[in-house]
Amino acid sequence: MNFASKLALAAVLSLGTTALTVAPAAAQKKDDKKADPNALKVSDEFRKPAGLAEAAVKAKDWATAEPQIVAAEAAAKNDDEKYYSSWLRLQLELSRGNEAAQIPALQTLSVSPRTNPDAKAAYAARLNFLMGKAAASQKKHADVISYMTKAREGGEKNVDIPLMMANAYAATGKNAEAAAEARNAIEYAKSTGQKAPEAWYQFAIPKVVATGNREGTYDWLAYYLKDYPTVKNWRWAIEVLGQGAKGTDRAAKTERIDLYRLRRITNSLADRGDYADYAYAAQSSGLPWEAISVIEEGRKSGKLPATDADGNRTYTAAQAGVKSSPALDALAKQGGAGNGDALLAAGDNARALQLYDAALAKGGADTNEINLHRGIALQRLGRKEEAKAAFQAVKTGPFVNVALLWQVSLDTPPLS
Template sequence: MTFVSKLAMAAVLTLGTTGLVATPAFAQKADKKAKNENGDIKVSPEFRKAAAAAETAIAAAAAATDAKIKADNQALADTSLIAAEGIAKNDDEKYYAAFLRLRLEFARKNDDAQLKALNVLINNPKTPPENVKLYGAVFNYQMGARASQAKQHDEAIKYMLKARELGSTEIDVPIVLANAYSATGKNAEAIVEVDRAITTAKAKSGKAPEAWYQFAIPRVNAVGDRAAMASWLSRFITDYPTLKNWQWGVQVFRSTAPAGANVKSERIDTYRLLRATNALPNRGEYADYAFAAQQFGLPWEALSVIAEGEKAGKLPKGDPDVAKTFKASSAQVSGSGSLEALAKAAKTGEDLSQTADAFLASGNQTRAIELYDQALAKGGVNADEVNLHRGIAYQQLGQKDQARTAFAAVKAGPLANLATLYTTSLDLPPLS
């Protein structure tokens, strides 16, 4: 496997050409030794002859389109280079031999030989100082990639950090680091590296691989930062808005509900999110959604969810568990009386908020919003919960700007994280 990208190596391979041209080339001055007194490069006629033959063969191999001609020229270059390396005595000769070796072995995809050549170039005093860093970046990158493959994670981290320090911008640097950090239990560091990789990939191509998000999100979850996880889920679903990803994202979000979280909102409002994106997946989710709505005093919503599930073919008619929920919900609706009467009787902000919840569940979003606004004005309510539900009501009415404003008013805690996901859903079409 060739670890270093062609782009990175191409940059490295341009570094030695200035000196070669300035010689002027190995083919000239064959009968003299170059002088060092005036800054000339010092090479012997024997070295010049062997190196010139190698350089010519490398160029011929690079230009060849026929595989056999390419291989023959590479073999010739290797033979000539072995001769040049064998007679190279001073730093100039060792520098050019290593540079030519790097060119040849890159073309032959020989990683071991590339590393040896890079090591010579890094440590040769004739290598221009500004080029040593680039050679070092590529060398450390390759060593880090090898260490990663061998599951030598601490070594991989050391080499990749050094490659970055020396200027490597290879996209695989943060990816190798993320894997190595994760393997050594450093999830926070792994998340930072994946984030760096995604940012770089999106800047270059507009999108990062789906697998990178799927790598990061469970590790964000393990760190316990739910706000960060909601942000990661939002980014993931924005780039990959599929039914499967919405379902997985909501499942991950539910699994992280902290102690003391609003159980009703965590359950009902996550189901509403799946429903809003057409992502309710199966009989189990529909049945549980309907049961939860009935249990939390929202029988109107339970009935509409059952009807929707049956119409979608997700709930089989006559399902015994669903039938129990349907019967209980129908009885609750019959016994609840007029919702308008409840609204007129509401005295406190909490009464208004609960009545608004009932209107929202019954599908009268406009009236629900009026009562939510009154509840906020009266006070004594959980403003974050009210604003979340206001946003849901506006979303169901198709009023996205108002919904966005309401979700933005959810300021803290688990509900703010849920509002982040709802805001994401506003910008994406319902899935089918």
Template sequence: MNSVSKAAIAAAVLLGMPLAMSAPAAAQKKDEAPAIKVSAEFRKAFTAAQAAQKGADIAAFEAALSAAEAVAQNDDEKYYTLLMRYDLETKKRNEVARGAALDRIIAAGRVTGPDLGDLHFVRGQILAAQKKYAEALPHYEQARALASTQPDLPLQRAIALFETNNVQGGVASLDEAIKAQEAAGKKAPEAWYKFAVSKLYQSGNKAVAAEWLSRQLAAYPSNEAWRSSLLIYMEQARAKGVAMDADQELDMLRLMRASKALGGESDYLNYADIAQRRGLPWEAKAVIEEGRAAGKIQASNAAANELYRSATTREKAEGSLAPEATKAASAANGTPAKNVGDAYLGSRDFAKAAEMYRLALQKGGVDANLVNTRLGIALAMQGQKAEAKTAFQAVSGAPRGDIARFWIAWLDQPAA
């Protein structure tokens, strides 16, 4: 009987394919196993088992293999019946017996290097399918250490790490999986990002969850993805005790507006109501007009009509902002400049808003995180991406830092 290379052995096991008694020419390498010695009796029984292996009658295959196992005497004979046993249990879908056979194949020491890593990967998969993630994880670690060629290894290792409550390790492995996809010129599935976000929120790690939401949005920047991701973030933040105040929610709604992610009537009315309560009638009025134009707000909606009437009246009463800007320039601190900046932002005079926010930061005495967020928004809406990102990157803490990261993700989107 001819020799069979380690690579051929590994391929046969991994693919559940019948094992040829000789290796193909491409598999012949310097590291081939020594010539196999078998008895005539075993050769006859094993040949019969190989013939049965090719058929659809599993019972006949098992009977033939049992006969070969019964006459197997030396290590070679036992090893080859073991490989066939793995194939039989795979066909029978007996995962426990299949795993036991694979354990013995690994322990035999005839496969080394990346091929052995591939075997460990398969063993981990078998255990993971049985929800035995703690037992699967060491096999994934061995597969990784042996440079397994299996492309799903980082993802499956990440799942096992998450399921054994190692969230940090799971995130790192999932990041590795995504980067491997990118290196191969592929795009990681959106479900991978969602999985990481879900696990991070469950663990209470809101900051990193927000980063992954930003990555998800950068990779899958549809309007619906923006809407669902921002709503999920706000819901999860509230669930974890990080309730947003009106100013923070307003800046999230502004992002939903910029990303065209405002949904139904309630989104528009909530946005307009918050803007009106924050003293921004220009913005409240504009949002209602947009909702009407998009067919999201019905002409008969009494609440919307009253809000629009009130915003229009207040807008007319406001007059020019120029005198207030002049006063802000000579004020002792930055609060007046911040307030005028808010008014300019609400009326979509983004250049003037940016000017006032910079003045507010220069004078001090203001919430720098809030002012930098809005400076970033004003710059972003003018298309000044680099300057906007610099402002957003100066924002820290939760949820302000998360809001800023979402805006950065929006800026990083490919042009439509």
């Protein structure tokens, strides 16, 4: 996860320095009145290699510049000479991309009285950034956070700042802060015209889930699936939040079917396995109407072959199940949330909704499960805002994450 901004580097490169245009010491003594009060005070021993290095740096002749910079550093005795030799060294190491060697030069430049105040802040910000990177390589997480915070406050702009802070926060168990920095990195990438890698989203989402912040989880999932609306990513999101669907109790089976329904409404049923497993889950849960419609849809899409043995066994069993079940009209008249589930499975969403509403009014039923299924019926009926309210009404228990995913689907277009 690393593509660095060139803006900060360019800013440091653009920082000028006081030119090395000082007359020899003897000439200074001869006419002090004409001397530039801002001129660097340097010795003859320093002036020669520094002057040659300056010319080579301006020409970007780094091979010539290096030995002269080394000589200037060796000759540097006072603050002015140390300032100027550090500036020359920084130019050389910036050209090489040698970050470790930039640090000593930046340490001098960021505190030198010769450095322009604006440049001093930029040097300090860059120094903190490089110190933060060094701390990251040593897994000194607290130092990373400290240095990178100072770098950001000093004006350093680099996508590595939020990325390294995100990793440092995650390593210290601060999930909310880690996710916030991942969001900063994504937004930074967008601001520079680039698309953030999916891995950044997938890094953050489990962190938000771990905080128990439902609103934050919804926000991140919607953020991710709007930017990367693919079958693979819907499956990943469902896998992250749908862990409860792997059990064998009634709640797990219901959750599993509702997640298959979610894949269906988002067009993210991917292959033969999805259709066959979905149909089998519906049939084995007493919802043969849904099993039949899923198999027929899979065959029509070409994803479930008409010769598929498992699909055909489920289809035959489901047809027998429909024949042995009461008519849908009879179920609607009987009422009850369970019969509402049968109508929902049969695609009779309006009448399913009526039974769910009646069950809620009567009381005594699992309001979380009913509101989840009410939301599904409302979404299928195109009543988006009411569906959202129903999903948000699922407050506790095993269906919370499923309802959250359904809510996300309201704000993300179905896959084509």
